[in-house]
Every structure is written in structure tokens, then in C-alpha cells.
Amino acid sequence: MIEFKNIVKKYRTKTIINSFSLDIEAGQLVVFIGPSGCGKTTLLKMINKLIQPTSGKIYVNGKDISTMNTIELRRNIGYVIQNTGLFPHMSIKENLELIPKLKGEDPEAIAKKTEELLETVGLNPKEYLHRYPNELSGGQQQRVGVARAFSTNSDIILMDEPFSALDPVTRSSLQDELFQMQKEFNKTIIFVTHDMDEAIKIADKICILKDGDILQYDSPENILKNPANHFVEDFIGKRRVWNNPELLLAEDIMIAHPVKITGKRNVLQAIEIMKDHKVDSLMVTNKNNILIGLVTLKGIQLLNRNDAIEDVMEQNVLSVSQDANLISVLTTMNEHKIGYVPVVNYMNQLTGLITRSSILSALSSQLIDLEVAF
Ligand SMILES: Nc1ncnc2c1ncn2[C@@H]1O[C@H](COP(=O)(O)OP(=O)(O)OP(=O)(O)O)[C@@H](O)[C@H]1O
Ligand SMILES: [Mg+2]
Incomplete structure (x- = not known):
């Protein structure tokens, strides 16, 4: 023009x-x-x-x-x-x-x-x-x-x-x-x-x-x-x-490598992995890294140790897109009363996890930049 x-x-x-x-x-x-x-x-x-x-x-x-x-x-x-x-x-x-x-x-x-x-x-x-x-x-x-x-x-x-x-x-x-x-x-x-x-x-x-x-x-x-x-x-x-x-987008505030397992693992292994990583939940992905479910320690600790994760996991897990902005992430978390939410790319592959503390640390690093700048 x-x-x-x-x-x-x-x-x-x-x-x-x-x-x-x-x-x-x-x-x-x-x-x-x-x-x-x-x-x-x-x-x-x-x-x-x-x-x-x-x-x-x-x-x-x-x-x-x-x-x-x-x-x-x-x-x-x-x-x-x-x-x-x-x-x-x-x-x-x-x-x-x-x-x-x-x-x-x-x-x-x-x-x-x-x-x-x-x-x-x-x-x-x-x-x-x-x-x-x-x-x-x-x-x-x-x-x-x-x-x-x-x-x-x-x-x-x-x-x-x-x-x-x-x-x-x-x-x-x-x-x-x-x-x-x-x-x-x-x-x-x-x-x-x-x-x-x-x-x-x-x-x-x-x-x-x-x-x-x-x-x-x-x-x-x-x-x-x-x-x-x-x-x-x-x-x-x-x-x-x-x-x-x-x-601020989901990818700016997420934890980039969340702990995950495949659905083929069993309950015993899942609990061990949680202990190792000091977490109380795990994202479940298939071999293409597509998010297929989620397990929490509370949800599986009383189950049979040999059960396959894919049979006992929560399916239909709520997730947010990595280019969703902070406002919409917070809205999703508040509406569904959840303390964390997995982040996926456009192919529904798991790329990260947002927790209340990851949001806090992203925001406070912005604030610290601010104090240095002014
Ligand atoms: N007729 C002129 N003879 C010599 N220098 C000139 C003439 N007109 C403009 N300049 C110089 O050209 C430069 C650019 O001027 P211009 O008016 O485009 O700036 P500007 O970015 O619009 O600035 P402002 O934000 O103050 O309006 C300035 O340094 C100005 O002094
Ligand atoms: Mg001018």
C-alpha cells in the first residue's frame, strides 16, 4: 500500500x-x-x-x-x-x-x-x-x-x-x-x-x-x-x-518439564515416581506425548499396586493451550476450582504445568524487574 x-x-x-x-x-x-x-x-x-x-x-x-x-x-x-x-x-x-x-x-x-x-x-x-x-x-x-x-x-x-x-x-x-x-x-x-x-x-x-x-x-x-x-x-x-x-502467556508461566508417565505403568511405579519427584500428581501421556489423563496420590494409593495407570487415571483432564494468556488461565483455574492445570500445544501434546506457585513466581520475577528498572 x-x-x-x-x-x-x-x-x-x-x-x-x-x-x-x-x-x-x-x-x-x-x-x-x-x-x-x-x-x-x-x-x-x-x-x-x-x-x-x-x-x-x-x-x-x-x-x-x-x-x-x-x-x-x-x-x-x-x-x-x-x-x-x-x-x-x-x-x-x-x-x-x-x-x-x-x-x-x-x-x-x-x-x-x-x-x-x-x-x-x-x-x-x-x-x-x-x-x-x-x-x-x-x-x-x-x-x-x-x-x-x-x-x-x-x-x-x-x-x-x-x-x-x-x-x-x-x-x-x-x-x-x-x-x-x-x-x-x-x-x-x-x-x-x-x-x-x-x-x-x-x-x-x-x-x-x-x-x-x-x-x-x-x-x-x-x-x-x-x-x-x-x-x-x-x-x-x-x-x-x-x-x-x-x-503473559501460559508458556511464560508454566513449569516446562512436568513429571509425567505413560498409561502402561502400574500404580506401584506411579507412586514411586511421585515420591522420587516429591509431587502428588502425575500427567499421563501416550507415546506421542499427548496428554491422556492424570493421577493423584490420593486417588491411587489405596488401589491394587498392579493396576495399569491407563485403567485407573482420571480421563478428560482439563488443560489450557500454551498461548492462552494469564487472565484466561486464572479464569479456568478459578471456575473449575483447580490448583493446577496442564499446558498443551496445538496438537494436545503436554508442554508444561501451571500451578499457583508457578504463577506467583512468574509474577514476582516481573515485579523484581520492575524494582530494578525504577
Ligand atoms: N527545513 C529543515 N532544515 C533543516 N533541518 C530540518 C528541517 N526540517 C526538519 N529538520 C530537522 O530534521 C530532523 C527531523 O525532524 P522531524 O520534524 O521529522 O522530527 P520529528 O521526529 O517529527 O520530531 P518531533 O517529535 O519533535 O515532532 C530534526 O532534527 C529537525 O531539526
Ligand atoms: Mg514531528
Whole structure:
């Protein structure tokens, strides 16, 4: 959809961006984040040709934009800048309808869409259509700015710190609205911010920049779980996994090699194995390591020592998938009032065991990281 290819930007002798390449898929919301001066605005402005790269190419829908008509290109790209860029001498309605009218769209359809968009961003059309930007609060103006970006029927929307001047409550509600609108209208959005929480909340993918280089380009989950280097780690802060328990997966909190036996063993052997390993239960697996049952010391100690485990084990054992998150693991354990739960992979092979104490130690290691980090 949007492809940066070996983009270099120099101002006189100073290189701001040094060979930047990035592919943005259609329908994704990609967040550019990084320290002040790292080149975010510069990259954004290159997409609608407000800034020319020193070398390299940008392709939109496979077309080299340097060969495209600039006015035409810009009409097909919505752009929201920090101070909204609303025209002060035009009413909200005129601001929203300017580009669709220039494009010669049907006036009735335009009017209808304008009202719908205002409602989507939480402004009552009756009340706001005929006001002027200076009769709106900063947050309301930003809402109109977002509505205007969506008014153009463009596939691409560029947003440069559009919510940075807002109070946290308004900001959070606009983030929700943006997220909903993007899913509904399926736009490709590049969104610049300084705020990692904002990025995590809205992004399909986050591109972390430093000095015009990409440090990491990945989904919020992967960036939080596997930061590419120390800079990214510092940038996101260790506390984030702790703040986002859904990012801790069963495989992160399980005991990796639980004690297990095959169903062919007998009760006597099972009891010996439990004693050896100082455990009071055993997972039972078949020769392919597929979880088929479970035995507890309490359940078998009074049985005939020669009984085969596969005849006496509990079958239909509850298990969780190794990519289930902490919240769902805890919910399963609480709902079924169990103190431990086996973990399986997609083939139902046993990969681990979660117990209350393994959860506690996973969480406390997160906490210890936290104390060191702050
Ligand atoms: N016209 C210019 N002449 C010289 N240097 C420039 C010019 N425009 C931008 N720069 C420099 O290019 C670098 C990147 O600027 P840019 O505006 O892209 O940063 P940014 O990542 O958007 O920063 P911020 O987060 O502060 O908005 C900065 O160091 C800036 O000083
Ligand atoms: Mg900027």
C-alpha cells in the first residue's frame, strides 16, 4: 500500500534519515513513535510530497509518487496535523465538505456523510455544523479534524500527533473512536505519537524510530514481549508487561518439564515416581506425548499396586493451550476450582504445568524487574 524504499533525507550536510525502507499494508494502522527530532514528521510529509526525499522512492498502491500529480495525490490522502489545520473562516460544514466538493462528489451524499461523520466523532450535527472553529474547544476541533480526514474517501490518512494537546479523558475517547472508525472504514493510517500507551492502544503495528533508523517494526504485543534491544526496552519500560497481564502467556508461566508417565505403568511405579519427584500428581501421556489423563496420590494409593495407570487415571483432564494468556488461565483455574492445570500445544501434546506457585513466581520475577528498572 505505502512503501518507503531506501529513503534518504539530508538538510545541507546533515543526514536526518539514512536509508529508510518500510512496507505498510493496506487497512493497517501503523504508529510511528520515537524521540523528538528523529524524523517522524519528515517521513509523514514525504508521503504527500510536502517534503522531497534527497534520494529513494515512495510507492503508493505500487505507483512511484514522484511521477504522480501532487494535487491529485494530496486529495486522496487525509492529513491531520497537531493544530487540526481547520480553516478559521469556514464553518465546520464547509471545512468538512471542502475536499469532497472539490472532487465533484454528489452534494446530497456529501451532506449526509458530513452529518454521519460528526456523529461518529461525538459531535451533534445540529449544534456544530454551522459553527466556526474558534467557537469550538480544542478537543472538539480535534474531533472535527479527525472527521475531516475521514471525509475525503481517501484510503490513506496521515495523522501527526493529532491528540497531543488533549486532556487524557478526551484523548482516550478519541483514541477509541479512531480505532472504531479505522475498523469500520478500513483506511490505511499512519499515526505519529510520543505516547507509548497511545501506540499500544490503537496500533496494528508500531514502528520505533531513532535518528531516522527503524529500531523495531512489529505488533504491539511482540514489541512489549520481545523488545529488539535496550533502547526499545527503556522506551517501553519494563512495567508494561505487568500492566498488561494478558501479555503473559501460559508458556511464560508454566513449569516446562512436568513429571509425567505413560498409561502402561502400574500404580506401584506411579507412586514411586511421585515420591522420587516429591509431587502428588502425575500427567499421563501416550507415546506421542499427548496428554491422556492424570493421577493423584490420593486417588491411587489405596488401589491394587498392579493396576495399569491407563485403567485407573482420571480421563478428560482439563488443560489450557500454551498461548492462552494469564487472565484466561486464572479464569479456568478459578471456575473449575483447580490448583493446577496442564499446558498443551496445538496438537494436545503436554508442554508444561501451571500451578499457583508457578504463577506467583512468574509474577514476582516481573515485579523484581520492575524494582530494578525504577
Ligand atoms: N527545513 C529543515 N532544515 C533543516 N533541518 C530540518 C528541517 N526540517 C526538519 N529538520 C530537522 O530534521 C530532523 C527531523 O525532524 P522531524 O520534524 O521529522 O522530527 P520529528 O521526529 O517529527 O520530531 P518531533 O517529535 O519533535 O515532532 C530534526 O532534527 C529537525 O531539526
Ligand atoms: Mg514531528
